[in-house]
Amino acid sequence: MTTFDALMPLLIPLTSLIPGVIIFMLPEERRTVRTALNLGAAGVKLGLVAVMVWGVLHGHVYETRLPLLPGFQLVLAADALSVLLVALSSVLWFVTTLYAVAYLEHAPQSRSRFFGFFSLCVTSTIGIALAGNLITFLIFYEMLTLTTYPLVVHRGTPESMRAGKIYLAYTIGGGALFLAATAWLTVLVGPLDFTQGGMLGGYADRYAGQLRVIFFMLIAGLGVKAALVPLHGWLPQAMIAPAPVSALLHAVAVVKAGAFGIVRVVYDVYGIRFAAELGLLQPLALIAAVTIVYGSVMALLQDDLKKRLAFSTVSQVSYIALGAGILGPLATLGGMVHLVHQGLMKITLFFCAGNLAESTGIHSIRRMAGVGRRLPLTMGAFTLAAFGMIGVPPMAGFISKWYIGLGGVAAGESWVIAVLAASTALNAAYFLPILHLVWFKEPEPPEAGERPQRRGGLEVHWMLLLPPVLTALLALTSGLLAGAYLSPLWWTRLIVAREYQL
Amino acid sequence: MIAPDPTIGDPWWVWVIAGPLAAACAMAVFRKLSAAFGLLAGLIIAGLAARLILLVAEAGAVKTEIGGWAAPLGIELMADGLSAGMLGITALVGMIISIYAAAYFRPHDGADPSNPPPTLFWPLWMFLWAALNALFLSADIFNMYVTLELMGLSAVALTALSREPAAVSAALRYLLVSLLGSLSYLMGVALLYGAFGTLGLASLAAELTPAPAALAALALMSAGLMMKAALFPLHFWLPPAHAAAPAPVSALLSALVVKASFYLLLRLWFDAFGPAATAAAALIPGVLGAVAVLWGSVQALSAQRLKMLVAYSTVAQLGYLFLVFPLAAAEGARGTAWCAAIYFVIAHACAKAAVFLAAGNVLIGFGHDRIEELRGAVQDLPVSMFGFAVAGVSLIGLPPSGGFIAKWLFVTAAIDAGQWPLAAVVVAGGLLSTAYIFRFFSRAFAHVTEKHSCCRVHPAMEWSALALALCALALGLTAPPVIGLFQVGPPLLETAAMGGRP
Amino acid sequence: MGNHESGRRSRRSRRLTGPALGAGLALVVATLPEAPAALPHLVREALARSGVENPVTAVLLNFRGYDTLLEVAVLLLAAVAAQALNTGLSGRAPLPPANLFLTAFFRFLAPFAIVVAGYLLWVGKHAPGGAFQAGAVLAALGILAALTTGAHPCWESPRLALALVAGLLVFSGVGLTLLQTEGRFLKYPAAHAGTLILIIEAAAAVSIAAALIALFNAGSGGDPGSRPPSGRHCASHPLRSRP
């Protein structure tokens, strides 16, 4: 079994890399082969992830070590935390592929190119999740930038090129900062692997000052993708991309990579206790809090639906950073489980926005009056996810906010409760009017550029309808059955137990 | 590293130099068969280079005296890790460019008979190849002068091959600068001979004392070589020459010819004089290199034509190489800096050759290479543009390319040596190169509806550009064996005052 | 050169480089050691085994023969480059018609030049002389022939091209055969060293002369009428004279 254990972490990224490369080569018209390859690969990956989840549960050690440089190794290791993101990415990749195939049906641009880069993007995300040391993380982190740029500029219109330029400027800048910090850390302490409870314990006395600077450089480099306040500018701009890209980018791949990176740095590089000693958690929590409030306020001001969702992502992702910024297992639990919950809820919202734009051509919120009658199921999923974002029980969003609040009180940082309350109020302020418009208002006559009611059958193509409904239900069940075996919360409790060696 | 009996039989070097010379003679006589001879000779030389690399990799460095005459009297040849590596990269890049040239120079239909395709490209290219191989194997400073001159003249003739006014003027300026460089190099050799009475690199290293004559010789020879390697203030001849030359020639010039002068500088500063002796003077190339990186990138940003952009990128990327001198002055970082420089040389050779070939395809396909009017190039030349993108990734230094490994080594060496400004320059250079690579790429990626005239480019030309780009990518994954090869030190006399390498 | 910064300041600063360089080097030269190194004695000892008495020829052809091999390659390269670039010179002024005096002088001089070249080649063994000097004389003769008869030799024809590459081919050929027999490239057996060197020098002289003549022809370009429209293939007879 050991060889299989050693190969497993390598197999999972390969299951999306190899099909990606093949899809690149596929000529444009081979639609069925491309879809089959896509969905088949996603299915195989889900299977492998299930085996891995089972293995990690029973204490299996999955680790692949490849020689990268003399003295440096490319390490892909599956510990409890990485499985969380791998599982999330695999599930949502399967769902998003389903959605993208239908969404891009009539798009003029080359679909082989799209799905090629789509698979490479997921490979990078899986690589980020499975990275066993900082240099492997850096490699996949920068590859994520490379593979997502073509997706952002897929439409090739001048606006998407401009958005791509801004996206690139931010992410390449962040990447360069992250490279410099990693190199500096490696020079100081040598190529160390991620270890639960942190690996820098012994270096506090000698390099305390330098480690503080490195920490903030790392957080800044990761903050670009995690959209922390000063570095979030690219996220609303990248809304020009097609809906599946926005869904994948802002719910699963890019933003999660940043947040996951922050969690890795705080817990597995510095270690929560050592970070607290150096007084690094306080500023991190502060930045996160500012981002949460700022994101929600900006979301309130947006009229375009996708822009509003983008700013809500900016604020929601910072919950994870906030959770990481507070010393204590409860806050960590809340932060990490929000990694999954936010992914599920946000992807549902983007799918619904995509369906809305696809079937009725409506983009701005004030035009959404009475849309509920025309798209009952889509808007139903939208409502569920919206309630989840606000934090209404029994949705998943409530769970994470609840635990972050508990953690805050336990750590004596009561201002966290104020931040959570304010953000909940703001979430309600920008989601409830939409729901009111959708369900309780009379539909207005379609303006220019909007399509009339679709004759007969389902409101939208079934492949466009199934994904949002599925993810909405997942968000609901992970909230309702939070305590159940193998639920996201249950799994995160396992991670936190191992992290804090309780 | 104990070098076994270094004179293991002679043939290991003879055919690598005699091969291309014989091919050149054959082509001068039977001109119609030039392309066939060229490809055949390319294969043979590539095979020989590979065999030499294997020989050096396991048997350590090899040395031989030509004609059996001992050191000060006869000429010595030597192949250590560095020369084997350079021979290998010259063979690899040269082989693929020969395939490109076979398609580029074939008399395609519709070519006007009055201006026949220059079949004399092949003998000139064979002379250049022989000169490069002889230069990389030589361990005698006067012999290096003759190979330097053979290389310079063949490069100039190749630049002026298209006989257009721009190419001829650029070739003339290149020739004059190259002659001035060779002259000051020869004056340095004369001074060294006058002072120490020997021409062998090994015996020089043994007897060198920092006498005024030695320092003056070092200054003259370094000035000459920096002029030929287009270091910042003396680079003005490079952009017009590399932009005006035919595509395969500009690829050869940027990837190999310019590096040969840098190689000689490495031999001079590290083997003959030893980094300890030159620590004080090492700052000059370092500062000039840093300025070259920034200035070259800025010029590339404002270039109007694609080939001019790529040529200025060469000026910028060469700046990186010269950072090795100040970094090697610090004892701790010497090994990493040395590997960083050579790895950068080979990664840049593959990537820059690929980018120039892709630019050549654009020039043939669109009839012009004005960046502003190259919108939608990805749709017409997908393979070349994919090659351009992959090579661009290596030029920027993003993982998983060879460029990333070199950039990583440079940053760690700079931080290790405490040279913070140099680390900042390397990172800033990466950002600037992102700007100018994606400046072109964002236009090429744009989706253009109307079809513009794009005549067919021979598939061999497109695929060879992609092949070189994939080589640059592969260099990212095969770092340990390659760096292991570079660490095979030269078989100098044990008594040599070798500041030396790791 | 470098006319970008052709402003006043940079021109004056560039004028200073010459004298500054001279002064610096003069100081350095003054410090050079009086007594030379041991190399000249080594050459004299090894002279017996080199197969020639003239030390310069010994160094050129035997001890540092590889340098000379590359040097012949440089000359051949220049000739090939000249032909590669030459096709651009169609509109050259035609050569002057051959006048009586020049033709008579050429006819008188030709045999002497060839004999002198042969002698120079032979004398190189023990006195200053050798392949380069002989080649130069032959080249002078060739250029005189071009001036008088206006013959524009067509270097593309295999026979003449062979003359061009003869030097390099013979030199490396001998080297490679010695590699097989003696185990080392260019390791002359003491007995035949002299004859081998002579063979190499003869071939080198021929190709040096051919290269220099080719360089002259490329420069002069010859009259346009003499080149058939296809531009690359000369008329059948390589040394065809003007109609």
Add this chain to the structure above:
Amino acid sequence: MTPPLLYALAGVALFSIGVGGLITAAHLLRQVLSFNVAGSGVFLFLVAMAYRTPGPFPDPVPHAMVLTGIVVAVSATALALLLICIRHESTARSATGEDDRP
């Protein structure tokens, strides 16, 4: 002030005159000429190095280097002159009116 030192200084002087000329000369042809002057300067310096050996025979190695240098200089000058001809002819034909400086 032994004769070889005198010749060496003359060689160095020639070399610097040539290099100075190459850098500041306006016309291309003048630059090629200064290259040859500088070349002969280096060769004179080499020959001066050869004459420091006591005894009847001078040191042959610099002589060989000079011979090789001369042949290389000839090839380079021929190529430079050819390029100047082509450039002159093509600029005259295309009348770009580019000033004579490269």
